[in-house]
Amino acid sequence: MNNSIYTDNFPSLIQRRLDKYAYSFIGKGWVKIIFDLDKKLSILHPRYEIAQIKQKFAQLKFYVNFIDDDSYKYIFDAEKIASTTCESCGSLGELRIIKDYHLVLCNEHFSTLSNDKSQYDEHFQLIS
Numbered sequence: 001m002n003n004s005i006y007t008d009n010f011p012s013l014i015q016r017r018l019d020k021y022a023y024s025f026i027g028k029g030w031v032k033i034i035f036d037l038d039k040k041l042s043i044l045h046p047r048y049e050i051a052q053i054k055q056k057f058a059q060l061k062f063y064v065n066f067i068d069d070d071s072y073k074y075i076f077d078a079e080k081i082a083s084t085t086c087e088s089c090g091s092l093g094e095l096r097i098i099k100d101y102h103l104v105l106c107n108e109h110f111s112t113l114s115n116d117k118s119q120y121d122e123h124f125q126l127i128s
Contacts (some may be wrong), residue, residue, distance in 0.1 A: 025053070025054050025055070026053055026054065026055055026060070026087070027055065027086075027087030027088050028087075028088065028089070028090070029085055029086045029087045029088050029089045029090040029091070029093070030055070030060055030082050030085060030087055030090070031090075032090060033060065033078050033081055033082050033085065034053060034062070034078070036078070037062065037074055037075065037077075037078040038050075040074045041064070041067060041071060041074060041075075044067070044068075044071055045066060045067045045068070045071065047066055048064055048065065048066045048067050049064060049065040049066055050062070050063070050064055051063040051064060051065055055087060055103075057102040058083070058095050058096075058102035058103050058104050059079060059082070059083065060078060060079045060082035060083075061079070062075050062078060062079065082104065083095075083104060084104065085104060086104060086105050086106035086109055087103055087104050087105065087109075088105060088106070088109040089106060089108075089109060091106040091108075092106060093105050093106045093109075096110045098110075098113055098114060
């Protein structure tokens, strides 16, 4: 179950916005949220840079450079949407805790990760 997206997998438009020290690691279920956010921010700030995109304690974290304070509302909106979106597939999800990992997962992916040790190990190695 390889459900993570690395910096290399972003489209070239987003790739160009990543500053040279940036890294990104999120589940595929949040990719559309990131793309929609990037579209909004790039219209307002064509030269903005993405410093980091990650999941931390079941929350989307999107760090940027070169935007104004008013534009952070779009980031907060995206983070709020991610809080109810399954990280694996993009379906409706909710906060789940498996051992010490906090994730947003739908019922199906929660069940899979809870019951299948091999998928559990692979998933958490990828997102940690």
